[in-house]
Amino acid sequence: MSAITPKASDHAQLPPLASRFVDVEKLPWETTRFPGIESKVLLVDHASGVMTALMRFAPGARLPVHAHVMIEQTWVIEGSLVCGEGECKAGQYVWRPAGSRHEAWGGPQGGLMLAMFQVPNKFYEKDGRETDALGADWDSAWGVAATHAGVKTG
Secondary structure, eight states, X not given: OOEEOTTOGGGTTSOTTSOOOOOGGGSOOEEOSSTTEEEEEEEEETTTOEEEEEEEEOTTOEEEEEEESSOEEEEEEEEEEEETTEEEETTOEEEEOTXXXXXXXXXXXXXXXXXXXXXXXXXXXXXXXXXXXXXXXXXXXXIHHHHHTTOXXX
C-alpha cells in the first residue's frame, strides 16, 4: 500500500486493508517554506500523488502563485481563504480545475482548512524559477513524470 499518514505512529503494524483512524489532535503542526502556513498531512499516496492535509494560515500568510496539476479542493473550517477570484469563508468549499493557476492567502482572522489535491503543485517564484512545494526545481523533480502523464501547468 502506498497511502500513509506520515506522523501516525500507530499505523505501522496494521494489516494492509485495515481502516486507518487518525487522531488529528496528536499530529504535529509542521511548518512549510511559506511563512505563516502550517500543515498536518492526513493522507499522502506517493503512487498517485493524492494528498489530504489540514492547513493553517496566519492572517495574510500567502501561498505564492502556483498551479495545480490536478483538481484542488478546499473546505474552510475556520476563518477564510482568499484569492484573486474571491473569498471562501468558514463552512464554505471551493474547488479548482486541473491546471488552474492562482495565489492564495489567509483572511483577516487567518484560516483553518482541509485541502485535497494531487501533488506536485508548481510554484512560480518571483525570480522566474519554477519549484515544487519544497522549493526544489520543478523540472528536475517532476518535469519528466508530469510530461509523461500529460500534465499541463505552464
